Amino acid sequence: MSASSAPGCPVHADSRSRWALNPRNNMPSLPNEPINVAGSAASLPTQRDMSSIPMNAQGEVWQYPSPQQMLNAMSRKGYDGTNPEDVPAMVAVHNWLNEGSWEEILKWEKQYFK
Numbered sequence: 001m002s003a004s005s006a007p008g009c010p011v012h013a014d015s016r017s018r019w020a021l022n023p024r025n026n027m028p029s030l031p032n033e034p035i036n037v038a039g040s041a042a043s044l045p046t047q048r049d050m051s052s053i054p055m056n057a058q059g060e061v062w063q064y065p066s067p068q069q070m071l072n073a074m075s076r077k078g079y080d081g082t083n084p085e086d087v088p089a090m091v092a093v094h095n096w097l098n099e100g101s102w103e104e105i106l107k108w109e110k111q112y113f114k
Helices: 067-076 084-110
Strands: 052-055 060-065
Touching: 052 084, 067 084
Parallel strands: none
Antiparallel strands: 052 060
16 A cells, blocks of 8 residues: 555544544544444444543543444444444453553552552
8 A cells, every 4th residue: 555545544633523632632532322334323332431540640540432432433444344243342352451451560660669
């Protein structure tokens, strides 16, 4: 794929864009309702789980994407062949990996900050 035919970034810094970046974390605000991609608007759970990973000094923690948000993000990025039935398991693995990675970071840092 040449540089001229490469797809552009699906997220834009323009504050008027549907995928505008949140200045607090440089992440887009992900829609949590079905979006119609390729003629299909799959409806998945919209419940989001809280992580144990701190976001800031005020005690806020990150919130994981819902299965619907994960599917919407994948569709936005061109992964239109994703089976919606698989997405809840993908979200569970995503969250598990993040939590496990955070635990490893804490273990590593503990040796330097006792």
